[in-house]
Structures are given as C-alpha cells and as structure tokens.
Amino acid sequence: MRIYNTMSRSVEPFESIEQGKVGMYCCGPTVYNYAHIGNLRTYIFEDVLRRVLEKNGYDVKHVMNITDVGHLTGDGDDGEDKMSKSAKEQGRSVWDIAAFYTKAFMDDITSLNIEKAKIICKATDHIADMIEVIKELERRGHTYTADGNVYFSIDTIDDYGKLARLNLEELREGARIEVDSAKRNPKDFVLWFTNSKFKDQAMTWDSPWGIGYPGWHVECTAMSMKYLGKHFDIHCGGIDAIPVHHTNEIAQSEAATGEKDWVHYWCHGEFLINDKGKMSKSSGEFLTLSTLLKHGYDALDYRYLCLGAHYRSQLKFSYEALDHARSARLSLIEKVKALKASSEPAKDLSEKALLYKKEFDDALDNDLHTPQALAALWSLLKDGGVRDGEKLALISYMDNVFALSLDKVTAERVGSDEDIALLNERSEAKKNKDYARADEIRKILMERGYVVKDTPSGSYLEKSV
Numbered sequence: 453m454r455i456y457n458t459m460s461r462s463v464e465p466f467e468s469i470e471q472g473k474v475g476m477y478c479c480g481p482t483v484y485n486y487a488h489i490g491n492l493r494t495y496i497f498e499d500v501l502r503r504v505l506e507k508n509g510y511d512v513k514h515v516m517n518i519t520d521v522g523h524l525t526g527d528g529d530d531g532e533d534k535m536s537k538s539a540k541e542q543g544r545s546v547w548d549i550a551a552f553y554t555k556a557f558m559d560d561i562t563s564l565n566i567e568k569a570k571i572i573c574k575a576t577d578h579i580a581d582m583i584e585v586i587k588e589l590e591r592r593g594h595t596y597t598a599d600g601n602v603y604f605s606i607d608t609i610d611d612y613g614k615l616a617r618l619n620l621e622e623l624r625e626g627a628r629i630e631v632d633s634a635k636r637n638p639k640d641f642v643l644w645f646t647n648s649k650f651k652d653q654a655m656t657w658d659s660p661w662g663i664g665y666p667g668w669h670v671e672c673t674a675m676s677m678k679y680l681g682k683h684f685d686i687h688c689g690g691i692d693a694i695p696v697h698h699t700n701e702i703a704q705s706e707a708a709t710g711e712k713d714w715v716h717y718w719c720h721g722e723f724l725i726n727d728k729g730k731m732s733k734s735s736g737e738f739l740t741l742s743t744l745l746k747h748g749y750d751a752l753d754y755r756y757l758c759l760g761a762h763y764r765s766q767l768k769f770s771y772e773a774l775d776h777a778r779s780a781r782l783s784l785i786e787k788v789k790a791l792k793a794s795s796e797p798a799k800d801l802s803e804k805a806l807l808y809k810k811e812f813d814d815a816l817d818n819d820l821h822t823p824q825a826l827a828a829l830w831s832l833l834k835d836g837g838v839r840d841g842e843k844l845a846l847i848s849y850m851d852n853v854f855a856l857s858l859d860k861v862t863a864e865r866v867g868s869d870e871d872i873a874l875l876n877e878r879s880e881a882k883k884n885k886d887y888a889r890a891d892e893i894r895k896i897l898m899e900r901g902y903v904v905k906d907t908p909s910g911s912y913l914e915k916s917v
C-alpha cells in the first residue's frame with residue numbers, strides 16, 4: 453500500500469512501526485457548532501484510509517480527539533475562545549454547548565457510515581496530561597512565561613516549520629502586527645493561558661503556572677502520545693492544519709521527547725469548496741448534513757459524492773453534483789437488488805472476476821484512489837461475462853471500503869421458488885438464444901401477476917399493478 457506523506461510531498465510505500473498494527477490519530481471537531489459538510493469530507497477521507505488499512509490486514513488503533521476547550525477563532529492565538537463565544541451567543545453553558553454538538557457530530561458520522569474511532573478523547577478530560585507535557589517542555593528549556601501565559605519558544609528548536617516548509621525569515625519580515633506583544637517570536641504559541649484576555653472564560657483548571665486553560669495545539673500532542681506512544685504511524689487532518697496546528701504539534705512533541713520523526717506519515721485531505729472558496733464556519737456560509745437531509749437527500753448520497761473525488765483534490769459542492777451522486781447511488785442499489793433477487797454471493801471467483809478485485813485493490817492501495825475504485829465497481833456491474841453471484845461477492849468485498857450499505861440492500865425477493873426457477877430458466881434460454889422459450893416463460897410469469905425486469909446485471913420480478 454502507498455500513501456502520500458505531506459512531510460516528504462510524495463507518495464510513499466506504507467510501512468508500519470509495528471508489524472500488522474497501525475496507530476492513527478485524527479484531529480477531531482471543535483464542538484462549538486455543527487460540523488459542516490467540508491469538515492465531514494475530511495472525516496470521510498480518514499474513514500476510507502482506516503478501511504483501506506484494515507483491508508490490508510492492519511489492526512488500526514484509531515484515536516480522535518474532541519476539542520472542547522482552548523481553540524480560539526484565530527489559529528495564531530488571536531481572537532476569542534470558540535466555545536465561550538458560542539455559549540455566550542446561545543445563552544447556554546460551555547459544557548452544554550460541548551455536549552450538544554458532540555452528540556450532533558456523532559449522529560452525523562453514524563449516518564455517513566464513518567467507523568467510530570476506537571478511542572474518542574475529550575480535551576477537558578486530559579488537562580493533567582497536557583500539564584505534564586508543558587512541564588516537560590519547561591524542564592527542557594523550550595518555554596517562557598510572559599504576561600501570565602506560558603509560551604513555546606520556536607527559536608529553541610532548529611527545524612520549526614518543516615512540515616509546512618515555512619521560510620521563517622520571510623515570515624518574520626512579513627509578519628502582520630502581532631496582537632500578542634508578549635511573544636518573543638511572532639510564531640511562538642501559547643501552551644497555557646493564565647492571565648487570560650478572556651475574563652469570562654468558564655473552563656479553568658489549576659496548574660503550576662496558575663489557574664487557566666491550555667492552548668489548542670498541546671491537546672493533540674498530549675492525547676496522541678498518551679494513547680499511541682512517543683512515535684506513531686499516521687496523523688491526519690484537513691490541509692488547513694498544516695501551517696499552524698500540525699506545525700506546532702510537531703514542534704512541541706519532538707521538543708518534549710527530544711526525539712525526531714514523531715509521526716511517520718502525515719495525511720491531509722483537501723478542501724470542500726463552494727462558489728466563494730473554502731467552506732468554513734467563520735465565513736458563515738456553510739452547509740450541515742442535516743440541511744442536506746432536510747432537502748430529501750440521504751447522508752450516503754454525500755458519502756458517494758466524496759468518494760467520487762480523490763481526497764487530495766478540491767471538491768466543489770453543488771446540489772447538481774449531489775443529484776448526480778444520488779442517482780448513481782440509487783441505480784447502484786437497484787442493480788444490487790436485482791442481483792440479490794436472482795443469486796447468492798459466490799464462494800469462488802473466476803479469473804475474470806478476480807481482475808476486478810485487483811483493479812479495485814490497486815486503485816485504493818495507490819493513495820486511496822476512490823474514483824478509480826468506483827469505476828471498477830461500475831465496470832464489474834456491466835460485465836456480462838461475470839456471474840451474478842461473483843458480482844455479489846465482490847460488491848460485498850468492495851463495500852467494506854465504500855461503506856454505502858450495499859450489504860443491507862434487501863433482495864425484496866418477489867416470486868415463489870417455482871417462479872424464480874422459471875425466471876432463471878428464461879435467462880438460460882436467452883443466453884442460448886432460444887427467444888421463443890424465453891418469451892413463453894415471460895408470458896407464463898405475466899399470467900402469474902409479474903413483470904419481468906431485465907437489467908445489464910440480471911433479471912428480476914416485480915408484481916404487476
């Protein structure tokens with residue numbers, strides 16, 4: 453299996469640290485609002501990655517955090533605390549807001565058939581772990597306290613910005629007027645806020661530096677290392693996390709352990725965009741999954757839409773594109789229904805059928821090429837040279853990654869065993885070009901109250917009205 457690593461900017465063969473096992477950390481939602489469908493695209497990409505790893509036999513320890521404290525509206529420690537702002541606007545407590553939007557997020561990922569992470573960890577449950585990381589950074593000389601806040605000093609390490617390939621000199625020269633004058637370097641970042649600029653911060657904890665709350669980046673360092681160790685295989689997120697959040701995570705994690713190569717593969721999903729550019733909560737122009745459901749779509753229509761684009765290319769959302777995804781998915785379901793009405797999944801696959809399996813595997817194992825994997829599924833369905841039972845077996849195999857609930861499609865088997873036997877006899881007759889017999893059978897079935905439906909992937913019966 454090969455995967456693109458943002459660190460090297462290239463598609464690399466995947467090798468796990470421990471044989472057969474993968475540690476994978478995904479930055480989770482900040483639960484101050486509903487996830488928008490752009491955020492959900494990133495979680496779908498991560499779900500596909502996990503499923504492809506599992507298809508390749510890996511036991512994946514998938515960890516995702518829930519950010520319920522410390523994330524400011526600006527990634528560079530500027531702006532307001534997202535949770536407090538939302539609580540104020542809605543006249544509810546921050547804890548209420550966190551519980552409400554965490555539940556909404558879990559509902560969304562369930563409807564999208566996204567496998568839940570094996571460990572889902574809340575930032576507010578891990579404050580002690582974050583304090584330990586900050587203490588270690590302090591002990592190793594990477595921090596300073598100014599104006600009451602504890603900062604990470606990026607000038608104490610020699611490779612700050614390596615993931616984003618930041619040019620620090622350019623950044624220093626071009627830095628906008630820094631709101632936080634206590635910073636020695638504009639790129640330094642807060643590990644612990646005490647003398648907070650947010651006087652009404654509701655969530656605070658005691659710490660060696662005074663009562664306060666953690667910065668956002670230290671959350672992911674503390675939780676990922678707690679569950680996955682000092683080094684782990686994969687860290688995921690959207691591409692917007694590269695220049696600040698993931699850059700700062702790497703800086704403080706490697707500084708805290710004194711070891712390089714904290715994470716082996718950095719995997720990032722591209723944006724979902726709309727007419728105005730990146731879909732984002734701050735721009736106010738964003739769509740939620742429940743809006744799509746209210747318009748009569750199924751969550752899996754959106755999943756299908758996402759699968760139709762490679763995760764490293766931008767995907768432009770439009771209702772027209774969603775309509776196409778919807779009709780493709782519905783026609784897929786019709787085809788699966790027809791196959792199930794006439795056959796059982798085959799136990800053995802012919803060489804021809806195995807070629808489709810290979811096409812699918814190759815597409816996904818080569819940097820998660822979901823559009824090519826979908827194309828393999830459609831070619832399989834159209835191929836008259838592959839038996840229906842083989843198609844069913846392969847569809848089931850493929851749906852372990854697509855997760856379009858194709859296994860749940862019920863055959864709605866119309867007709868008694870005798871009727872189905874006649875239907876199969878008719879298919880045989882057609883194959884042998886005995887059209888007279890095929891027609892005769894169709895008439896018998898009509899008299900019994902059925903319409904025979906022929907599709908490229910087989911025939912099935914419907915009750916006539």
Ligand code: AMP
Nearest residue numbers: 481482490491494689690723724730731
């Ligand atoms: P947030 O809840 O804002 O912390 O974001 C959750 C995840 O969604 C992060 O991994 C972001 O990088 C990602 N994300 C944010 N906006 C978009 C977008 N328009 N398209 C795809 N992913 C996004």
Ligand code: ZN
Nearest residue numbers: 479480672697
């Ligand atoms: Zn994170």
